[in-house]
Amino acid sequence: MYGLRKPFTSTSYESLQAYGMDLKSAMILFQVIGYTLSKILGVKVISETRPDHRARRILLLTSIAWLALLGFAALPLPHGVWFLFLNGLMLGMVFGLVLGFLEGRRMTECMAAGLCASFILADGFTKSVGAWLVLHGVTSTWMPFCAGALFMIPLWIFVWMLGQIPPPDPADEKERQKRAPMAAADRKRYFLKHAPILLAICLAYVLITLVRSLRADFAPELWKALGMEATPEVFSLSEMWVALGIMLCSGLFSAYRDNRRALRHGLLAATAGLGILLISLMGLRWQWLGAFPFMVLTGLGLYLPYVLVHTTLFERLMAVTRDGGNLGFLMYLADSAGYLGYVGLMLAKKFLPVPDEPLVFFTLLCGWVGVLGMLCFVLAQGSLRRMLGSEPTTPQSS
Numbered sequence: 001m002y003g004l005r006k007p008f009t010s011t012s013y014e015s016l017q018a019y020g021m022d023l024k025s026a027m028i029l030f031q032v033i034g035y036t037l038s039k040i041l042g043v044k045v046i047s048e049t050r051p052d053h054r055a056r057r058i059l060l061l062t063s064i065a066w067l068a069l070l071g072f073a074a075l076p077l078p079h080g081v082w083f084l085f086l087n088g089l090m091l092g093m094v095f096g097l098v099l100g101f102l103e104g105r106r107m108t109e110c111m112a113a114g115l116c117a118s119f120i121l122a123d124g125f126t127k128s129v130g131a132w133l134v135l136h137g138v139t140s141t142w143m144p145f146c147a148g149a150l151f152m153i154p155l156w157i158f159v160w161m162l163g164q165i166p167p168p169d170p171a172d173e174k175e176r177q178k179r180a181p182m183a184a185a186d187r188k189r190y191f192l193k194h195a196p197i198l199l200a201i202c203l204a205y206v207l208i209t210l211v212r213s214l215r216a217d218f219a220p221e222l223w224k225a226l227g228m229e230a231t232p233e234v235f236s237l238s239e240m241w242v243a244l245g246i247m248l249c250s251g252l253f254s255a256y257r258d259n260r261r262a263l264r265h266g267l268l269a270a271t272a273g274l275g276i277l278l279i280s281l282m283g284l285r286w287q288w289l290g291a292f293p294f295m296v297l298t299g300l301g302l303y304l305p306y307v308l309v310h311t312t313l314f315e316r317l318m319a320v321t322r323d324g325g326n327l328g329f330l331m332y333l334a335d336s337a338g339y340l341g342y343v344g345l346m347l348a349k350k351f352l353p354v355p356d357e358p359l360v361f362f363t364l365l366c367g368w369v370g371v372l373g374m375l376c377f378v379l380a381q382g383s384l385r386r387m388l389g390s391e392p393t394t395p396q397s398s
Contacts, residue, residue, distance in 0.1 A: 001096045002122035003151030004065045004087065008144040009217050018078030028082045028217045029346045031088035036339035038092025044046055046096035046328035047182040054097045055163040061097075062155055065090035069145040090160065092339075095119070096328045101162050102213070103315060104179040105172045105328040110207070112311035117247035120303055122218050124239030126151075128232035133364030135232070175257070176319045179326040188326050191333070197317070197383035202334045204376035205272070205309050207369045210345050212302045214365065215295075217330040220360050225359035238292060242299035249304060250285030252312045257320040260388055263264035263383065266312040270305035271377040276303030281363055296367065305373065309334060320388065370396035 008027060018021035049057065068090065071083035102111045120199035129150065131142045168176070182190070191198060215222065220230040228234065249269065256262035283289030291295070314330040349361075 001062060001091055001157065001350075002126045003129065003155075004062060004069065004148040005091050006123055006126045006145035006216070006367060007133075008084075008140075010127035010220065010230075010232075011134055011140050011143070012106065013140055016077065018081050023077065025314055025346070025349075026078065026081050027084050027124065029343070031084040032213070032339060032343055032346065034085040034088025034090075035092040036088075036336065036343050038089045039336035039339050042093045042332040043329065043336055044184070046332050049100065049166065049186060049328070050181060051100065054100050055159050058094055058097050058159050059156065061094055062152075066145070066148045066152055069262075071146050073142045074147045074312070077141070092335075093268050094331055095213050096335075099167050099310070099331065100326070100328055100348055101335045101349060104168045104176045104318075106175055107254050108176065108315050110251045111138070113247045113254075113307070114313070116250065116303075116307040116310050117243040120243040120246060120299070120307075121236070121239050123237040124237075125164060127219065127235040131230075131232040131235070133225065147355040154305060173223050173346075176236065176259075176315070177322045177324070180324060182329050187194045187329055190321075190323055190329070193323065194249050194317070194321060194387070197310035197380050197387060198330070198333070200380035200383055201313055202337055204305065204373045204380070205334040206338045206341045207376070208302055208306050209335075210341055210364050211362070211369050212306055213339075213342045214345070214362055215298060218362075219295075221358040222295070222362060223291065225357060226294065228291040230381075234292075238295050241296050241300065242303055246303050250307050253308075253312045259316045261315040262312060263320055264384060266308050267377050267381050267384065270308045270313070270373050273301050273304030273308070274370045274373045274377070275367055276304070277299070280367055281370070284363065301370070305377070327336050329353040336356070 009024070011024075013023040013027070021029075031033060049150050068083040068087040071086070072080040074080070098115065099112065102108055102115065105111070125147045126147065129147050130143055131147055134140060168179070197233035208263065223230040223234060253262050253266060256265070276297055277281065278301075280289060280294055280301055283297070284294050308333060314327055314334075316329060318330070
């Protein structure tokens, strides 16, 4: 899916304009607006999707997204950017459909950690593919469609493989509760009952999404500002180390049998991730971190809490509360708020007096997000204690 979404961000589209802004910013903005709308619609669509409809919806959405890249290439600029809105609108629901195959299992953290590691690695790898195509003569406007073509056949194969995964067994359902589609009344009831902890986690997630998305979409500009050439290899290598660290950290939570303890420790690990982010800023400021370790550490610091929300916090919250429902509802509630915030940030960059240098703006935002995000996770810990009291809800882990 990232092969249909991210390759165009590997180049800067210098000197090209669209609707009063540079072309790359317009492309990112239009795609993110579509992606955001998709997340908002996904609160309903993903939470209500039946298991037997997931695979066909993934194939339909990704096929339309690929054809949208053809429209971007074929239509004269700047009007082709409207097809990136369609591309984002289709792709925004794919992650929730895939996650639906994995949730509610004793091994959910391991599988979801692998899934999240794959999109961290894919962020760099698909940029490498895009940069490689441009180096070999593909124009910047046709590059996104050509890159997507390389990924479509593997995508169909892997969706078929997803469809072969058996449903959760009785032992999974006993430990993590049975997952089921949620109607509007179910979603409203669940949110109102657990609003304090949900709002704290979602606010932290929104803040992290702002900086994570900025780092991903403007990686070439950040590498250049740090004094390194943004080659195809550097995209993949940096994100490979980030993905490995995240997969190891988040995958460990599958060893927790006690859902309450896993949720509490997951919040602590998310807080620690933002601590890594702040340490990386100090390292850059005091010049004991070079460009490559700085980008790797910021990736770890941002992706650790971001991925833990996907793999552990909401998954275990569902298991702890045992009020029925599914992970897709909580994830798309957070994602819709996060991407709405990113759209606001992209618009604010144009109309507010923010630093023009990408690295200055990125590090400034990282500092605020690190501090405020840690505060949100502390508030979530307090809400958890009030919600659960002192009694564990499941047997203690060995």
